[in-house]
Amino acid sequence: MCGICGCGEGPVHLDEHEHSHEHEHEHEHDHNHTHSHAAVHSHAPGLSQVRMVQIEQSILAKNNQYAHENRRFFSDHGLLVLNLVSSPGSGKTTLLTETILRLKDDIGIAVIEGDQQTARDAERILATGVQALQINTGKGCHLDAHRVGHALEKLQLQDHSVLFIENVGNLVCPSAFDLGEAHKVVVLSVTEGEDKPIKYPDMFHAADLMILNKIDLLPHLDFNVEECIQYAKQVNPRIKILSLSAKTGEGMDNWVQWLKAELQLQLIAYA
Amino acid sequence: MHEMSLCEGILQTLEQQAEVQDYQKVRTVWLEIGALAGVEVEALRFSFDVVMEGSLAEGAKLEVISVPGQAWCIPCGINVPVEQLYDPCPHCGSHQLQVNGGDQMRIKELEVE
Numbered sequence: 001m002c003g004i005c006g007c008g009e010g011p012v013h014l015d016e017h018e019h020s021h022e023h024e025h026e027h028e029h030d031h032n033h034t035h036s037h038a039a040v041h042s043h044a045p046g047l048s049q050v051r052m053v054q055i056e057q058s059i060l061a062k063n064n065q066y067a068h069e070n071r072r073f074f075s076d077h078g079l080l081v082l083n084l085v086s087s088p089g090s091g092k093t094t095l096l097t098e099t100i101l102r103l104k105d106d107i108g109i110a111v112i113e114g115d116q117q118t119a120r121d122a123e124r125i126l127a128t129g130v131q132a133l134q135i136n137t138g139k140g141c142h143l144d145a146h147r148v149g150h151a152l153e154k155l156q157l158q159d160h161s162v163l164f165i166e167n168v169g170n171l172v173c174p175s176a177f178d179l180g181e182a183h184k185v186v187v188l189s190v191t192e193g194e195d196k197p198i199k200y201p202d203m204f205h206a207a208d209l210m211i212l213n214k215i216d217l218l219p220h221l222d223f224n225v226e227e228c229i230q231y232a233k234q235v236n237p238r239i240k241i242l243s244l245s246a247k248t249g250e251g252m253d254n255w256v257q258w259l260k261a262e263l264q265l266q267l268i269a270y271a
Numbered sequence: 272m273h274e275m276s277l278c279e280g281i282l283q284t285l286e287q288q289a290e291v292q293d294y295q296k297v298r299t300v301w302l303e304i305g306a307l308a309g310v311e312v313e314a315l316r317f318s319f320d321v322v323m324e325g326s327l328a329e330g331a332k333l334e335v336i337s338v339p340g341q342a343w344c345i346p347c348g349i350n351v352p353v354e355q356l357y358d359p360c361p362h363c364g365s366h367q368l369q370v371n372g373g374d375q376m377r378i379k380e381l382e383v384e
């Protein structure tokens with residue numbers, strides 16, 4: 001899978017980026033960094049050739065390259081891949097377990113769970129009888145395409161099935177990291193306040209579908225659904241919105257229909 | 272923290288380009304950051320120094336070129352300036368806007384030796 005990385009790591013590396021920036025840096029010591037401190041700390045004038053180099057490359061180029069690899073894999077195998085993003089506790093895992101119960105007899109489903117710590121969410125998914133793989137990001141606050149690529153090596157994905165990627169609960173940075181998914185699906189629960197779309201516009205701008213969850217709680221709250229939808233469309237006029245309750249099942253049929261239709265679209269071979 | 276990962280992405284590119292472009296040390300990095308890119312420039316500066324520590328860009332200067340946001344207004348049929356993703360068109364008030372500028376985060380050029 002990871003043709004461009006050559007990182008030689010096992011399929012799921014636990015925070016390969018936590019390298020040693022924490023060491024106290026005494027520049028007298030005899031450490032063996034690859035850089036030469038002479039070059040860093042004393043510039044002998046006239047000896048070095050200072051010049052300009054044009055780069056013109058996105059900061060996210062590396063991630064985008066991995067995402068591109070993932071996307072090609074998904075398309076070769078007719079996989080529908082959805083990247084579920086939200087703030088912590090909006091109900092992503094509950095939505096997934098409820099969705100799996102409704103669909104697993106008809107459709108192949110697998111889940112990648114991203115959390116900073118614990119395998120609790122993957123265990124909840126495994127209990128439904130489908131494949132799940134937990135990625136712990138440690139201090140990292142989002143999944144990136146490289147890690148997802150390695151997770152794919154571990155899963156036995158069936159052609160023309162659905163892969164859900166539950167991202168780390170965080171409404172900020174997962175918006176910037178393409179994983180190769182067909183769609184980002186943002187889950188917002190009615191307990192979070194209707195102004196989330198304009199407070200975290202990047203995420204709602206990047207998502208194609210918004211799920212307004214926990215609508216069973218509406219009678220107990222003064223959450224204004226219309227206003228929330230208006231804010232979401234203000235940030236992203238193309239966003240589609242489904243209201244549902246993963247707990248009571250209200251509105252789940254719409255979501256299941258949407259999934260089936262999207263999976264069908266993966267069979268189309270565009271030129 | 273998002274900005275930390277972005278700086279790791281910058282460092283990867285600097286290291287990769289060092290071989291291609293044949294340099295040993297990076298003295299200045301110019302970034303182009305769009306107003307709609309969701310990047311907090313102050314946080315980026317802080318992370319930059321931490322992440323570059325001990326690398327070929329240790330102590331490098333970071334220069335940020337900000338690029339204003341721009342979107343195509345569908346009703347007006349023109350490009351309009353926007354400061355936030357939820358801003359309306361300043362002419363007609365519509366939200367039927369397609370962002371077409373100021374969402375980039377790019378490494379533009381380097382001063383190297």
Ligand SMILES: Nc1nc2c(ncn2[C@@H]2O[C@H](COP(=O)(O)OP(=O)(O)OP(=O)(O)O)[C@@H](O)[C@H]2O)c(=O)[nH]1
Binds near residue numbers: 092093121169214216
């Ligand atoms: N009332 C109500 N509660 C819900 C609904 N969906 C989820 N919950 C509850 O919300 C809490 C959080 O649900 P999770 O499914 O763990 O949320 P999550 O988004 O996966 O959480 P993280 O992975 O920690 O970000 C649990 O107590 C759920 O039972 C719903 O539709 N209605």
Ligand SMILES: [Mg+2]
Binds near residue numbers: 092093121
């Ligand atoms: Mg969860």
Ligand SMILES: [Zn+2]
Binds near residue numbers: 002005006008146
């Ligand atoms: Zn790798």
Ligand SMILES: [Zn+2]
Binds near residue numbers: 140141142173174273
């Ligand atoms: Zn993050």
Ligand SMILES: [Zn+2]
Binds near residue numbers: 025033325
């Ligand atoms: Zn050092």
Ligand SMILES: [Zn+2]
Binds near residue numbers: 345347348362
């Ligand atoms: Zn207009």
